[in-house]
Amino acid sequence: MKSSRKAGRRMVVFTVLAALVLILAATAGCGGSSTETSGSSDSSGGDQPVYRLGTVGMGYDSLNPFVGMYAQDYAAWMLMYPNLVQYSNELQPQPDFAESWSTSEDGLTWTFTLTSGAAWTDGKPITASDAAFTINTVVKLQTGAAAALSPFVPGIETATAVDDTTLEVKLAAPSAALLANLFQLPILPEHFWAEYAKGDGAKLKTVTMDPAKETVVASGPFTIEKLDIKGTTIFKRVDTFYGPKPMITGYGFQLFTNADAAIQALKAGEIDCVYQLPPTSSDTLKTDANLQIEGFGGSMPETLLVNDSENNKKHPELQELGVRQAIDLAIDRTAMIDTVYNGFAVPGGSLLLPLYVPQFLSADVPVTGRDVAKANQLLDDLGYAKGSDGIRVADGVEMQYTLLVGAMNRAIDSRIADMLTQNLAEVGIGVEQKLVDNQVPLIMTQPKAYTDFDMTLIMWGLTPDPDWSTLISTSTMLGAYNLTGYSNPEYDKLWGQQTSEMDAAKRTAIIDQLSAKLVQDVVFHPIAYTQMVTSWNKKWQGVPEGGAPFGYYSYLNKMQFNALEVTQ
Amino acid sequence: MSKRQKFILRRAGSALVIAFITITFSFVLFRALPGDAASNLSRVPNMPKEAQAALRAQFGIDKPLTTQYLLYLKELARGDLGVSFQDQQPVLDNVLRTIRNTVVMVGIGTVVAILVGTLIGVTAAYRQGSARDRVITGAAMVIYSLPVQWVGLLLLVWFAGWLPTSGMSDPYLFDAGFLETFVDRARHMILPATCVALMLFGSFALVVRSSQLEALGDDHVLTARAKGYRNRRVVWREAFRSAMLPLVTLSTLTLGWVIAGTILVESVFTWPGIGQATVQAVAARDYPLLQGIFLLVTISVVGFNFLGDVLHSVLDPRVAE
Numbered sequence: 001m002k003s004s005r006k007a008g009r010r011m012v013v014f015t016v017l018a019a020l021v022l023i024l025a026a027t028a029g030c031g032g033s034s035t036e037t038s039g040s041s042d043s044s045g046g047d048q049p050v051y052r053l054g055t056v057g058m059g060y061d062s063l064n065p066f067v068g069m070y071a072q073d074y075a076a077w078m079l080m081y082p083n084l085v086q087y088s089n090e091l092q093p094q095p096d097f098a099e100s101w102s103t104s105e106d107g108l109t110w111t112f113t114l115t116s117g118a119a120w121t122d123g124k125p126i127t128a129s130d131a132a133f134t135i136n137t138v139v140k141l142q143t144g145a146a147a148a149l150s151p152f153v154p155g156i157e158t159a160t161a162v163d164d165t166t167l168e169v170k171l172a173a174p175s176a177a178l179l180a181n182l183f184q185l186p187i188l189p190e191h192f193w194a195e196y197a198k199g200d201g202a203k204l205k206t207v208t209m210d211p212a213k214e215t216v217v218a219s220g221p222f223t224i225e226k227l228d229i230k231g232t233t234i235f236k237r238v239d240t241f242y243g244p245k246p247m248i249t250g251y252g253f254q255l256f257t258n259a260d261a262a263i264q265a266l267k268a269g270e271i272d273c274v275y276q277l278p279p280t281s282s283d284t285l286k287t288d289a290n291l292q293i294e295g296f297g298g299s300m301p302e303t304l305l306v307n308d309s310e311n312n313k314k315h316p317e318l319q320e321l322g323v324r325q326a327i328d329l330a331i332d333r334t335a336m337i338d339t340v341y342n343g344f345a346v347p348g349g350s351l352l353l354p355l356y357v358p359q360f361l362s363a364d365v366p367v368t369g370r371d372v373a374k375a376n377q378l379l380d381d382l383g384y385a386k387g388s389d390g391i392r393v394a395d396g397v398e399m400q401y402t403l404l405v406g407a408m409n410r411a412i413d414s415r416i417a418d419m420l421t422q423n424l425a426e427v428g429i430g431v432e433q434k435l436v437d438n439q440v441p442l443i444m445t446q447p448k449a450y451t452d453f454d455m456t457l458i459m460w461g462l463t464p465d466p467d468w469s470t471l472i473s474t475s476t477m478l479g480a481y482n483l484t485g486y487s488n489p490e491y492d493k494l495w496g497q498q499t500s501e502m503d504a505a506k507r508t509a510i511i512d513q514l515s516a517k518l519v520q521d522v523v524f525h526p527i528a529y530t531q532m533v534t535s536w537n538k539k540w541q542g543v544p545e546g547g548a549p550f551g552y553y554s555y556l557n558k559m560q561f562n563a564l565e566v567t568q
Numbered sequence: 569m570s571k572r573q574k575f576i577l578r579r580a581g582s583a584l585v586i587a588f589i590t591i592t593f594s595f596v597l598f599r600a601l602p603g604d605a606a607s608n609l610s611r612v613p614n615m616p617k618e619a620q621a622a623l624r625a626q627f628g629i630d631k632p633l634t635t636q637y638l639l640y641l642k643e644l645a646r647g648d649l650g651v652s653f654q655d656q657q658p659v660l661d662n663v664l665r666t667i668r669n670t671v672v673m674v675g676i677g678t679v680v681a682i683l684v685g686t687l688i689g690v691t692a693a694y695r696q697g698s699a700r701d702r703v704i705t706g707a708a709m710v711i712y713s714l715p716v717q718w719v720g721l722l723l724l725v726w727f728a729g730w731l732p733t734s735g736m737s738d739p740y741l742f743d744a745g746f747l748e749t750f751v752d753r754a755r756h757m758i759l760p761a762t763c764v765a766l767m768l769f770g771s772f773a774l775v776v777r778s779s780q781l782e783a784l785g786d787d788h789v790l791t792a793r794a795k796g797y798r799n800r801r802v803v804w805r806e807a808f809r810s811a812m813l814p815l816v817t818l819s820t821l822t823l824g825w826v827i828a829g830t831i832l833v834e835s836v837f838t839w840p841g842i843g844q845a846t847v848q849a850v851a852a853r854d855y856p857l858l859q860g861i862f863l864l865v866t867i868s869v870v871g872f873n874f875l876g877d878v879l880h881s882v883l884d885p886r887v888a889e
Contacts, residue, residue, distance in 0.1 A: 062655040143622040232739030264728035
């Protein structure tokens with residue numbers, strides 16, 4: 001076998017050489033990346049190191065504000081561009097680029113007084129013209145190139161720069177939710193974007209936001225240093241930022257496609273913090289003395305929706321209030337939270353966030369407790385007796401329902417669906433699960449809307465104002481985000497009143513009525529307000545433990561990294 | 569025109585037809601699914617219906633399917649793969665950037681798999697029936713049958729802390745020289761490339777073993793032995809040369825498929841390659857990018873099959889007859 005050994009050695013040498021050539025090819029042109037952030041990796045003179053943040057599953061899609069649509073993109077822009085206002089963790093509007101604001105008596109004109117002396121990263125001043133340019137561009141191109149930003153300018157007719165520090169925004173109708181809508185719109189530098197916005201604005205989407213290819217003009221507290229959407233994007237601190245400055249000299253945002261890899265990287269000290277971890281990972285992380293683990297947020301209710309539309313001809317009994325009440329009573333929310341979310345969720349009673357209390361609601365909505373006997377009684381009273389297979393029969397048709405389970409959040413939703421199937425079996429309701437790519441289009445875009453499903457699970461992403469959470473159940477949203485088919489003229493009228501009611505107390509009274517209607521009619525079956533499982537190295541202090549309602553790295557405000565520092 | 573030239577022309581023709589059919593099939597396939605790129609934008613609360621319609625118009629998905637198909641073929645003929653719905657950058661740039669990352673990692677893994685597999689296969693055949701043969705063949709079969717993502721996760725858990733477990737470089741390695749960058753890249757490459765090598769080497773070992781066994785019994789090999797040639801010459805020059813045919817076929821087929829078949833490896837190790845791009849494009853319903861990737865995978869599979877045919881006809885002229 002001597003010959004074989006020699007040949008083997010030759011092959012090993014060849015393999016090593018081939019590998020070296022390939023790695024050299026991969027290294028070519030990549031060597032010696034020099035960055036300004038680099039020098040500040042050591043903490044000296046009060047500067048803190050670059051904060052290395054990781055996420056699992058979904059990163060950025062694009063950091064061009066006219067292209068990107070993921071929540072992470074908005075968080076990045078919040079930390080790069082001026083916004084008129086921002087929101088505190090208590091969901092109160094706070095000054096950002098606008099120091100103060102006022103509304104005319106008719107509610108149609110908003111006047112913002114802006115920060116003076118602020119500058120873009122290229123040294124040019126940030127003025128009211130930039131704000132007016134951004135708003136007017138989005139309004140003008142909202143059904144075209146700026147469609148992705150259109151949700152933030154509803155009802156705005158025009159914006160005018162009265163002088164460098166005064167901005168006037170004119171509305172078609174009074175809007176109580178204006179700040180909550182407008183706050184997410186990043187104000188962009190007119191001198192950079194104006195040439196792209198010409199004509200139909202198609203060129204707006206061609207901006208890469210890659211500092212290696214073109215200048216990125218931002219205001220801070222951070223700006224892009226190195227763009228790598230599918231890997232790690234690095235941001236550096238902007239020292240000319242007009243607001244309170246963070247101590248960290250930059251942060252990195254790293255995408256992991258596998259939670260185990262993220263956990264290992266965190267344990268090995270390759271990154272400082274990971275959010276969006278699966279709840280089941282908490283047991284592993286709790287055993288590591290160097291790591292802290294918390295559930296952040298709670299603004300994303302996991303909800304069971306029942307198709308009670310008139311178009312659901314196969315199961316008209318779902319329009320019966322008693323059936324929906326029975327379904328609600330059968331759900332074992334506590335067991336779901338314990339087993340599926342590993343405790344990282346709180347039971348949900350409504351689509352209106354508990355956080356809205358007291359500013360938008362006078363009291364929180366109670367959670368429906370599990371009561372199987374009562375659920376069975378309700379269905380018995382309706383005359384829907386159980387058949388030989390234990391499934392009830394309503395008007396000659398078995399109460400066997402199709403439940404859509406989306407692939408996007410499958411790890412969680414499939415388990416919730418299994419538990420729901422068991423819960424509903426106890427009250428004589430059969431469930432057939434159907435795994436779909438994304439359940440929303442099935443309901444929204446099918447020509448025969450509300451015909452092909454009976455129930456679906458969905459996780460809503462809510463906003464700091466209840467305007468949107470209540471809008472989705474109005475008739476105007478039928479065929480769009482009104483996924484249950486609920487239609488109630490009285491509700492629609494109340495919604496119209498709250499959106500234009502500028503008196504806070506009066507608005508709260510109307511939202512209370514809307515909330516009562518949603519509960520009374522059992523429009524939604526909220527299961528749990530889910531939390532974002534986040535873990536970080538304890539050497540970092542200043543992570544807002546439990547105090548970030550929209551999760552870690554959210555689009556709520558620019559203050560989220562300000563207290564971060566290494567203390568060990 | 570020689571028989572071989574005719575053979576190659578025939579094969580090239582059928583390769584083109586297969587490529588065309590696959591392009592058409594992939595176009596129809598993605599659009600047969602419910603929903604589209606604009607309906608997937610539900611993450612943005614409050615998106616008005618008009619804005620969704622505008623996005624559909626911009627993406628061109630409001631047009632009839634036949635019009636979309638003809639436009640697609642026209643642009644394709646001009647070498648334009650379109651613009652990705654996700655980042656609005658040219659598909660070709662996206663595909664080339666990710667494919668480069670995949671080729672390097674998969675290339676190393678495949679080369680290692682071919683060499684190790686060949687060596688193991690030849691050794692096992694030479695020692696047919698021995699304990700060594702049974703152990704080697706058994707181990708190759710076991711590893712070959714393990715799910716690749718599971719092997720990847722084991723590697724990740726075992727070697728975390730020793731070797732980097734995600735990405736293809738340390739993003740925080742600032743001001744590094746060429747050597748430091750090179751070492752960093754090489755370290756990042758080890759786990760995913762090993763995973764690819766483990767995924768592939770078993771099939772090479774088994775194929776080489778069986779063809780080498782057959783070759784070792786051939787008349788010309790027996791003659792070589794009778795002539796008293798040394799073992800090395802008998803095993804490698806006489807037997808292995810004729811045993812190489814299935815290895816060439818398998819290598820070309822594997823090279824064609826590895827581009828598509830690394831989705832799981834790339835997902836485990838967060839490798840920014842074509843596999844990861846495919847997963848993200850599916851989630852975002854990014855038709856142009858998916859079509860671009862499918863086109864590339866098709867070309868690679870069909871191209872490497874064609875290359876395998878040509879090499880086969882060179883190594884064994886009887887194939888062309």
